[in-house]
Amino acid sequence: MKITRIEKTAAFQNVHLVEAKQIYDTENATVIHMSLQPGQSLKKHTTPVDVFFYILEGKGTVEIGEEKQEVQKDALVESPKGIPHLLRNSGESVFRFLVVKLPKQK
Secondary structure (H helix, E strand, O other): OOOOOHHHOOOOOOOOOOEEEEEEEOOOOEEEEEEEOOOOEOOOEOOOOOEEEEEEEOEEEEEEOOEEEEEEOOOEEEEOOOOOEEEEEOOOOOEEEEEEEOOOOO
């Protein structure tokens, strides 16, 4: 059995300049744990694969294409490949979420 502890996983450098930790990586899927502090945001970008975001904690805004929606804990948001998207912390505490890429981005 393999158990990954997020607090013991090192963050990696990313274009968004936010805390990101890859916690799962196989030939089929990648899972990244991200934390945004109040006011922080990902840069608007696209991915070559479908992704979904699972909100773990806090409150944020998700923009996918022209749509914008407030989300909070226990929401799952689908983001199709090739559509510009971003997440922004719109709350007053940390905004944590998982980014799941299926199939794995090559």
